[in-house]
Amino acid sequence: MKKISALIVKFKWLIVIFTIIIVALSSVGIVTLMRDGRINSDMISYLSDEFEMTKGLNFLRQNFGINADALVVVEGDVADEGLRQSVQRIKNFEGISQFIWVEDVEEMEGFSEYAQFLGDDVTINTDGLEAFLKHSIEGSGKYNYVLLILMDYSPSTKEANALYDDILSELGDRPYATSGMTATSKIMMEDTLRELPVYLIYAGIALVLVLLLVTKSFIEPLILLVSLGVSVLVNLGSNMVFPSISIISFALSSVLQLALTMDYAIFYMHIYRQKRLAADKIEATKKAIPSVASSIIASALTTMGGFAALFFMKFQLGADLAMVLMKGVLLSLVTVLVLQPVFVLLFDKLLLRTEHKELKLNVKPVAKLASKFGLVLIIAALAAVAPLYIGQSKLEYSYFETYSSEITTPQQQLAYELGNQMIIAVPLETKNGKSHQDFIAELSSDEKVSGVMSAFSAINISGEQMSELLDHPVYSHFFNSNMAGSYFKKVDMNGAQTWYTLYTLAIKGSTEDAAAISSYANISQIVDNYFENSYSSGMLVGVNDMKSVTPTDFLVVTLISVAVILVILMAIFRSIRKGLLLIFIIELGIWLNLTISFLFGQHLNFMIYIMISSIQLGCMVDYAILVANRFEEIKWQFTKARDAAVAATTQTFPAVAASAAVIIAACMSMYFVSDNLIIKQLTGMLARGAVISLVLILTLQTAIMPYFRRVKTYREMFAQLGYIIEKRNERIRLRISENNERTRQRIRNNNEKARARFQANNERIRQNNLRIRLNIKNNNALIRKRVRENNEKIRKFFKAAFGRNT
Numbered sequence: 159m160k161k162i163s164a165l166i167v168k169f170k171w172l173i174v175i176f177t178i179i180i181v182a183l184s185s186v187g188i189v190t191l192m193r194d195g196r197i198n199s200d201m202i203s204y205l206s207d208e209f210e211m212t213k214g215l216n217f218l219r220q221n222f223g224i225n226a227d228a229l230v231v232v233e234g235d236v237a238d239e240g241l242r243q244s245v246q247r248i249k250n251f252e253g254i255s256q257f258i259w260v261e262d263v264e265e266m267e268g269f270s271e272y273a274q275f276l277g278d279d280v281t282i283n284t285d286g287l288e289a290f291l292k293h294s295i296e297g298s299g300k301y302n303y304v305l306l307i308l309m310d311y312s313p314s315t316k317e318a319n320a321l322y323d324d325i326l327s328e329l330g331d332r333p334y335a336t337s338g339m340t341a342t343s344k345i346m347m348e349d350t351l352r353e354l355p356v357y358l359i360y361a362g363i364a365l366v367l368v369l370l371l372v373t374k375s376f377i378e379p380l381i382l383l384v385s386l387g388v389s390v391l392v393n394l395g396s397n398m399v400f401p402s403i404s405i406i407s408f409a410l411s412s413v414l415q416l417a418l419t420m421d422y423a424i425f426y427m428h429i430y431r432q433k434r435l436a437a438d439k440i441e442a443t444k445k446a447i448p449s450v451a452s453s454i455i456a457s458a459l460t461t462m463g464g465f466a467a468l469f470f471m472k473f474q475l476g477a478d479l480a481m482v483l484m485k486g487v488l489l490s491l492v493t494v495l496v497l498q499p500v501f502v503l504l505f506d507k508l509l510l511r512t513e514h515k516e517l518k519l520n521v522k523p524v525a526k527l528a529s530k531f532g533l534v535l536i537i538a539a540l541a542a543v544a545p546l547y548i549g550q551s552k553l554e555y556s557y558f559e560t561y562s563s564e565i566t567t568p569q570q571q572l573a574y575e576l577g578n579q580m581i582i583a584v585p586l587e588t589k590n591g592k593s594h595q596d597f598i599a600e601l602s603s604d605e606k607v608s609g610v611m612s613a614f615s616a617i618n619i620s621g622e623q624m625s626e627l628l629d630h631p632v633y634s635h636f637f638n639s640n641m642a643g644s645y646f647k648k649v650d651m652n653g654a655q656t657w658y659t660l661y662t663l664a665i666k667g668s669t670e671d672a673a674a675i676s677s678y679a680n681i682s683q684i685v686d687n688y689f690e691n692s693y694s695s696g697m698l699v700g701v702n703d704m705k706s707v708t709p710t711d712f713l714v715v716t717l718i719s720v721a722v723i724l725v726i727l728m729a730i731f732r733s734i735r736k737g738l739l740l741i742f743i744i745e746l747g748i749w750l751n752l753t754i755s756f757l758f759g760q761h762l763n764f765m766i767y768i769m770i771s772s773i774q775l776g777c778m779v780d781y782a783i784l785v786a787n788r789f790e791e792i793k794w795q796f797t798k799a800r801d802a803a804v805a806a807t808t809q810t811f812p813a814v815a816a817s818a819a820v821i822i823a824a825c826m827s828m829y830f831v832s833d834n835l836i837i838k839q840l841t842g843m844l845a846r847g848a849v850i851s852l853v854l855i856l857t858l859q860t861a862i863m864p865y866f867r868r869v870k871t872y873r874e875m876f877a878q879l880g881y882i883i884e885k886r887n888e889r890i891r892l893r894i895s896e897n898n899e900r901t902r903q904r905i906r907n908n909n910e911k912a913r914a915r916f917q918a919n920n921e922r923i924r925q926n927n928l929r930i931r932l933n934i935k936n937n938n939a940l941i942r943k944r945v946r947e948n949n950e951k952i953r954k955f956f957k958a959a960f961g962r963n964t
Contacts, residue, residue, distance in 0.1 A: 163447035163499070167440055170500045177497055181388060184395025191398050191408075192351075195316030199347040199405040200339065202700060203314070204475040209703040214695035217583055221647045222660065223255040226313040228322055228341055229576055230305040231569045232334040233295070241303065244328050248305075253321045256308040256644045260291040263616070284616040290609050290664070295568050302572050306662075307338075308644075314343040335569035337577025350409045350834055357831040361413050364823035365420070372816035373427065376512040381501045382423045383416075389493040390415050393486040404475055406765075406836055407482040413841075414483060417824035418461060418777060419490035421817035422454040426494050428813070430502055439506040443499050451495060457780045458491045460726050464776025467719035468769065471711045473704065475765060480772075519815055525807040525860050529800040532861030539746060539858055546746065549753030555764045556670050557704040559835060575608060578665040580681070580696035584689045586621035586646075586657045594621060597688045601663060604684075606677035609664040613645040625657050669697040670761075678702050708764045712771065719772045720745065723779050730783060731790065739862050740782045747854050748774050751847045766839045773840075774847040777821065781814045781855050789863045799864035807860045814855060818848040 166173065191197055205212045218224040234241040242261070249257045263284045293302040307325065311318035318340050326334070362383065369379035390412050397403045429450045433442035465487070468480035502509065528535060565571050588594065594614035601610050617624075628646055649658050663681070668674060678698050685692045720741055727737035748771055755762050789806035796802040825841035825848075832838050 159448035159451050160444070163444045166447065166496055166499055167443055167503065170503060173496060173500050174504075177388060181391055184392045187395030187398040188391075191395075191403070195314070195319070196398070196400075196402040197347065197351075197405050197408050198314050198402045199343040199350070200312070200314040201346075201404075201475065202339065203312070204404065204473055204478065205700065205703065206472050206474055208472070209700075209707075211695055211700040211703050214581070214583070214693040214699060217693035218581065218695060221649045221658065222308075222583070222644075223310070224308050224581075225255075226309040226311055226318050226340045227338040228305075228307040228309065228325065228336060229338040229573060229579075230307065230325065230329070230334055230336050231302050231573045231576070232305065232329055232332050233300055233569060234303050234332065235300060238303075241329075241332070244330070245305070248307075248325055248328050251321060251324055253310045253317060254307060255310050256306075258291070258306040258644065259303060260288055263287040263291060283618070286609075286615045287611060290611045290615075293568075293572060302569055304572070304576060309340065313339040314347065319344050319347070333567060333569055335567065335573035337573040341577075346834065347405055350405050350832075350837070353832050353834070354409055354412070357828045358412060360827035360831055361416065361824045364827045365416065365820060368816075368819045368823045371517040372424070372812070372819065374431065374513050374516045375509045376514060377505060377508050378427060381498065381505060381509075382420065382427070385493050385498040385501055386416055386419060386423055386490055388497060389419075389486065389489040393482065393489050396485065396489075397482060400481070403482060404478045406475065406834075407479045409832075409834070409837060410479065410840065411482045411486050413824050413828055414773075414844075415486035415490060417821040417844075418483075418773075419458075419487055419494070420820040421780065421813070422457065422490060422494040423498055424813065424816055424820075425454060426450045426498055427502070430499075434506075439503055443503050447495060447499055454491060454494060456726070456730060456783065458487050460723055460779045460783065461487050461776040463722035463726055464719045464772040464779070466722060467715045467772045470714050470718055471768060472707045473711060473765070473768075476711070476715070476768060479769065519812045520808075521811045521856060522804065522808045524856055525804045525811075528807075528857040528860040529804050529864070532800065532864065535858055535861040539742075542750075543746065546749035546753050549756045550749045553752055553756040553760075553762055553767065555708070555762045555767050556835075557701045557764055559670065559763070575666055576664050578667075578669045578697050580663040580665060580694060580698045582661040582663065582685060583658050583693040584661065584685065585691070586625050586659055587690075588621050588688050589690065592688050594619075597684070598661075600684045601661070601681065604677050604680055606665050606667065606674055607663050607681070608666040611662040611664075613659060624659075628657055663696075665696075665698055669701050674698060675702065675705070704764055708767065712768050715768050716745075716771045719775050723775060727779070727783070731786065733866075736786065736866055739865070740779070740786060740859075743782060743854055743859055743862065744775055744778045746858070747778055747847065747850045750850055751843060754846065755843070760839075762843075763836050763839055765836055766843060769840060770843050770847065773844060774851070777844070777848065778851040778854075781817070781851055782859060784814060785810045785855055785859055786863065786866070789866065793866070799866075803860050803863040806863065807856060811856060815852060818852050821845065821848045 202211065202215070207213070207216075215224075232241065245257075245259055245261075248254070291304045291306075293304070295302055309318055309321060311321065322336075322340050322344055326336070365383060366379045369382060370376065373379060373382075393411060393415060394408065397408070426446065430442055430446040433445045433449070437445065462484045465480040465484050468476035471477065565574055588597070594612075595618060598610050598612070598615060601607055613624075619627075624646075628648070645660050647658055648655050650656075665674065665677070678701075681698075685694075723744075724737045724741055727740055728734055731737060751770065751774065752762075752767070785806055788810045789803055792805055793799060793802040796805070822845045825845040828841040829838055829845065832841070
């Protein structure tokens with residue numbers, strides 16, 4: 159990593175240019191995904207081939223041409239010519255394979271001219287079908303017309319969406335409501351894409367506010383968000399390498415990637431600041447990258463390990479989400495190790511100039527309290543295992559309900575009931591000579607069935623007689639030219655040609671309550687009593703498929719994610735016991751989160767029930783590893799393990815709290831904005847899970863960590879002995895150092911005194927010399943004065959004695 163970090167510093171501008179190119183290509187990739195319709199909002203398409211729903215859909219698609227359906231309930235008058243003309247134009251739209259409305263039923267009256275040749279017991283009565291397709295609106299004199307539309311295109315494709323828009327546009331401003339696979343997929347797609355920019359903005363604002371509190375510079379949040387924002391954008395754009403991705407993965411991955419990997423970026427900044435204290439920005443960057451690499455790589459592996467378990471779900475949406483999130487975590491890892499150091503290096507001066515005080519968290523009193531009553535906490539946690547496990551196992555969940563909407567109009571009410579329809583394909587031949595009319599009567603007796611629509615609802619004829627008519631060279635043309643033809647298809651079953659017919663059951667109310675589950679069992683039993691084989695589809699079928707595999711999926715995901723995380727923990731701590739203790743804490747947090755939903759009576763989407771176990775596991779294990787690693791580093795510095803646990807929690811909790819705060823802020827911004835129940839419930843559960851994780855790390859893990867060192871391995875005992883010897887040697891070295899320092903101080907003091915005395919003596923000598931020189935100078939001056947005076951006296955004497963000229 160040292161060589162790599164040197165290369166990163168050397169080619170920083172090349173990395174910036176490469177990043178700009180990658181971001182541009184990723185933006186093109188996102189546009190391409192949306193333009194080509196490769197974002198899939200059809201949740202049913204993620205059912206594997208083993209589901210009854212998938213078998214039924216494949217059969218209907220191959221033999222009846224049913225790829226997607228749209229049910230439209232539109233208001234009209236008794237004899238509405240405008241609606242009739244609109245319907246005729248819609249029937250001619252490209253992509254419509256079958257179109258049925260009330261006037262098509264009237265054409266079946268023409269069958270009466272053929273019925274007379276089959277006997278007096280064959281009769282025609284289309285009142286039931288007409289009542290199914292035309293409903294009187296009480297007190298208004300108007301009617302709700304039901305338009306049943308089958309398309310050549312699969313749901314969630316751009317062709318199906320365009321056809322759906324054309325149909326609604328043709329109906330104009332009439333009151334209407336829609337349901338069916340195409341309508342559900344389109345609503346989910348449009349609403350989610352409409353919400354995505356909104357909650358990205360809200361998440362960005364929330365993250366900036368949180369990061370301003372937990373970082374040391376005003377510019378630091380911008381660097382973190384831009385660095386990880388690049389990885390998010392690249393992750394979304396790189397999804398174009400897949401044939402398609404789900405709208406759930408597309409919408410969730412962006413904010414979840416930011417929330418789950420922000421701690422990598424925060425940790426790098428923490429290490430860089432430490433290195434920057436003793437080195438310039440270039441050396442600090444070169445040292446910070448290798449220092450942080452091992453920690454965040456281990457963290458990324460644990461997070462990806464939690465997601466990997468989703469690949470083993472029978473419902474393939476889990477694999478789709480895991481694929482996108484794992485790629486996102488990997489891209490965030492690369493970004494933090496390569497791009498973020500470059501940004502920090504370029505904006506180092508600005509980081510220093512914009513520093514501010516960071517929020518300080520002092521959790522030492524709470525950690526001490528948890529340590530003091532550690533045994534009580536552990537006993538309470540063990541006692542809570544059984545109630546929490548039972549509570550989370552009794553949680554009720556939904557399956558295909560993705561949006562909660564109020565029903566305010568008659569059209570919406572009828573569309574809701576008919577949208578829950580169940581389509582059954584059965585052979586014309588019945589068991590033991592039973593009639594189709596008896597079959598319809600038994601189906602209609604079920605309390606959840608509000609109507610049964612089929613050709614046999616209008617024609618009182620046996621299956622054998624109908625087969626004869628369908629194979630007759632003269633009469634068969636009738637069934638190929640009107641509505642009746644859409645209900646009969648000849649199917650190749652193991653080399654034999656067999657006629658099949660369709661039944662459509664309207665289901666009252668919810669398809670996910672206890673009554674619906676009971677009705678499905680009853681309907682399935684009735685079908686088995688009348689026919690050798692059958693194929694069915696619809697929300698009721700899908701719900702029961704999901705209900706049958708959800709417990710298995712949850713168990714498989716839980717076991718695999720726990721196993722993967724346990725292997726990683728064992729590799730990190732080299733101890734099965736320590737890994738199991740941390741897994742215990744993490745699983746307890748997950749069960750507590752799910753049990754809270756059960757206590758509040760929430761109906762959790764089954765995907766959330768499954769995904770929360772792997773996603774919360776991946777999040778919480780990072781916190782547990784960080785605290786436990788710190789405990790392992792410092793535990794031999796304390797005579798009591800409890801003191802080491804308190805110190806480890808106190809030192810690492812601010813980083814854990816910062817990461818959890820980021821997750822809470824990002825998830826809650828999505829929770830309050832999104833109307834998609836899957837996104838809303840998952841983000842709400844993750845935010846609550848982050849809070850639960852913080853509490854358990856602060857209390858239960860602090861209480862459990864002292865038991866990490868209760869049974870020592872030989873390696874640990876030697877490590878402790880080495881630490882004790884090192885501490886004693888350190889104390890000896892300290893005493894020697896202190897004695898040496900005192901000796902050196904005494905020598906320095908004596909030398910200082912000698913130098914002072916020497917300087918004083920020199921000063922006295924200098925002063926004496928000055929005085930001597932001054933005395934000599936004064937004496938010389940006096941002598942010269944006296945000589946001058948004597949000379950003057952002599953001159954005067956000679957002058958006086960010998961005269962002027964002497």
